[in-house]
Amino acid sequence: MESRTDLTSEVIAIVAKSLLLRPEMVHEGSRFFLDLEAESIDILDIRFAIESRFGFKFQNDEIRELLQTIAAEQDVTEKDIPELFTVGRLVDFVWLKISGKKPN
Amino acid sequence: MGRTALITGGSRGVGRAIALALAKDGVDHLLINYLEQDATMRALQEELENDGIRVTPLRYNLSQPDEIRQMADSVRTHTDHLDHLAHCAALTTFKPLHQVKPNQWDLVMNVSTRSFLVVVQQHLDLLKVGSSVVAVSSTGSQRFNQNYGALGVAKSALESTVRYLAVELALKGIRVNGVISGMLGGDSLPLFPEIEEVVKYTLQRTPAGRLGTPEDVAEVAVFLLTRAQWMVGQHVILDGGYCLT
Numbered sequence A: 001m002e003s004r005t006d007l008t009s010e011v012i013a014i015v016a017k018s019l020l021l022r023p024e025m026v027h028e029g030s031r032f033f034l035d036l037e038a039e040s041i042d043i044l045d046i047r048f049a050i051e052s053r054f055g056f057k058f059q060n061d062e063i064r065e066l067l068q069t070i071a072a073e074q075d076v077t078e079k080d081i082p083e084l085f086t087v088g089r090l091v092d093f094v095w096l097k098i099s100g101k102k103p104n
Numbered sequence B: 001m002g003r004t005a006l007i008t009g010g011s012r013g014v015g016r017a018i019a020l021a022l023a024k025d026g027v028d029h030l031l032i033n034y035l036e037q038d039a040t041m042r043a044l045q046e047e048l049e050n051d052g053i054r055v056t057p058l059r060y061n062l063s064q065p066d067e068i069r070q071m072a073d074s075v076r077t078h079t080d081h082l083d084h085l086a087h088c089a090a091l092t093t094f095k096p097l098h099q100v101k102p103n104q105w106d107l108v109m110n111v112s113t114r115s116f117l118v119v120v121q122q123h124l125d126l127l128k129v130g131s132s133v134v135a136v137s138s139t140g141s142q143r144f145n146q147n148y149g150a151l152g153v154a155k156s157a158l159e160s161t162v163r164y165l166a167v168e169l170a171l172k173g174i175r176v177n178g179v180i181s182g183m184l185g186g187d188s189l190p191l192f193p194e195i196e197e198v199v200k201y202t203l204q205r206t207p208a209g210r211l212g213t214p215e216d217v218a219e220v221a222v223f224l225l226t227r228a229q230w231m232v233g234q235h236v237i238l239d240g241g242y243c244l245t
């Protein structure tokens, strides 16, 4: 993976394919549950597709833990997670996994 | 040569109960597949190892045929034969069938049903004459259950797969059968919407007066795997009599 921009397009393509959306309907700010109407089984589907494409495994509940940390940092509660869970956050997470680098 | 068994989705619920029942029945090496819950798998491994059973945990995602192939490669490094194979892994979304989206349909089918076929195919060289296979289905394959359509359809296909493989593999001396379970209680209670109502209704219609347990299912699965020598391509229904009322 050359850059985070390439990664963003790839993740958007995966998300769009899974949710049967046109890629141009998905962007970094799209919130999975609120804007894209994803359900928990869709997140699993997207996760499996990402694991298969990028060759790493999510640890059990890793995304949830990440979002909880962000929620705590932003001083919001668990119920705000749907608000926080965007395509961009997923891209950051995958970027960290495959490059070892934190997003800017 | 020790007795070996491979169990998909074997780390908890029905798969775990089958692992424990097979150990009790004299199997000395259990190869147990699961998706991700390492701690649950470790606890079962410790329990079995304390009883002198050899355990090989297999963390592979059965939705991916390539991972099933990798799992089979790994299994081959641990054993040159499998006496028994039990397929328990399943995954679903509980909602009306007419609202199930294509990707959700595919995922449920792939994990619950296609993986059974691919697991059997990838381990066929290890299943020798006299070996046996069992698949775990559910009563939602045969009749309507609220919010159960995705898995109900997948289980129907699973049962059909059992019948086809049973005839084809009987020629190789491998017996294939299935169990069809009704709703299980306790920790195995499915995450249905309005579960209290569903349990109440199910109990009212169940002559045996209780929900099943993973051990109820394991008892029959192990019978099919180890003793029912003339049984080929059949399913045993376990539901406390629910389907008769």
Ligand SMILES: NC(=O)c1ccc[n+]([C@@H]2O[C@H](COP(=O)([O-])OP(=O)(O)OC[C@H]3O[C@@H](n4cnc5c(N)ncnc54)[C@H](OP(=O)(O)O)[C@@H]3O)[C@@H](O)[C@H]2O)c1
Binding pocket: B008, B009, B010, B011, B012, B013, B014, B015, B033, B034, B035, B036, B037, B038, B040, B060, B061, B062, B063, B087, B088, B089, B090, B091, B111, B136, B137, B138, B139, B181, B182, B183, B184, B185, B188, B189, B190, B214
């Ligand atoms: N519970 C019931 O009321 C009921 C009734 C009738 C029939 N059944 C059938 O009985 C079987 C077992 O059900 P259960 O309720 O005992 O199961 P469960 O407790 O939900 O356990 C599911 C098992 O499958 C594994 N698994 C899930 N997705 C997987 C994947 N993609 N790849 C590999 N492994 C995967 C899980 O691993 P992790 O632990 O790592 O997630 C776990 O070991 C299923 O076929 C189910 O349809 C259940």
